[in-house]
Amino acid sequence: LGYEEANLLGRNIVDLHPGDRRGEAMATVHRMLRGECRMCPIPLLAKDGRRVPVETRIVHGRWSGSQVFFGISKDISGLLASEEKFSKAFHGNLSLMAISSMADGSFIEVNDTFVEKLGYSRDEVVGRDVGAIGLYADPAKRAEAVAIMKKEGVLQNFEVVVRSKDGQ
Numbered sequence: 001l002g003y004e005e006a007n008l009l010g011r012n013i014v015d016l017h018p019g020d021r022r023g024e025a026m027a028t029v030h031r032m033l034r035g036e037c038r039m040c041p042i043p044l045l046a047k048d049g050r051r052v053p054v055e056t057r058i059v060h061g062r063w064s065g066s067q068v069f070f071g072i073s074k075d076i077s078g079l080l081a082s083e084e085k086f087s088k089a090f091h092g093n094l095s096l097m098a099i100s101s102m103a104d105g106s107f108i109e110v111n112d113t114f115v116e117k118l119g120y121s122r123d124e125v126v127g128r129d130v131g132a133i134g135l136y137a138d139p140a141k142r143a144e145a146v147a148i149m150k151k152e153g154v155l156q157n158f159e160v161v162v163r164s165k166d167g168q
Contacts, residue, residue: 002047013071018045032058033069044073053080096162098125102146105130119165137161 001016008016017025021042028040040058043051056073063070090097090111096118097111107125115122118135125133136142141160149155 001044001052007047016044017042018051029058053077100130102149105142117164118162124165133165135162137163 014022014026014029025040025042028037028042031037032040038057040056041054042056043053044056046052053076054073055076056071059070059072061068061070090099090109093111094113096114098114099108099110100106101108106127106129110120110122110125114120114125120133130136130142131139138161145155145158145160148158
């Protein structure tokens with residue numbers, strides 16, 4: 001964050017959050033201490049004024065013989081950038097794309113092309129089972145795909161025929 005140790009000693013951790021988020025940060029810290037939540041997602045404020053996205057956790061411990069709380073903040077800037085790149089590539093892709101659970105076949109997300117080409121709204125698909133909407137023209141193809149993924153860890157060049165909402 002760019003602070004000198006002398007600038008941090010004796011300060012309340014909440015002071016390291018942006019001014020407009022300090023009340024929210026304090027409330028989240030209190031919820032964490034009561035065990036009502038495990039992590040604080042509010043960014044920290046760097047010395048130069050940047051907001052640094054973090055996940056902060058608090059754990060109980062001992063320091064020099066005293067009971068203390070340790071605040072551990074993990075910088076998630078890289079993770080957020082990676083997620084943003086994935087999201088743009090996924091949602092902007094001209095191919096039909098869907099993310100579904102291997103375990104139960106439920107849709108987790110579908111891209112814009114999936115929605116446009118197959119005629120479903122996201123709400124009609126996300127959270128529902130692939131089989132429940134009759135997506136595959138040959139339902140056995142899903143089981144075949146899952147078996148390949150479990151064996152090889154990846155699925156490439158696997159062709160399936162899918163049905164649109166109107167049955168085409």
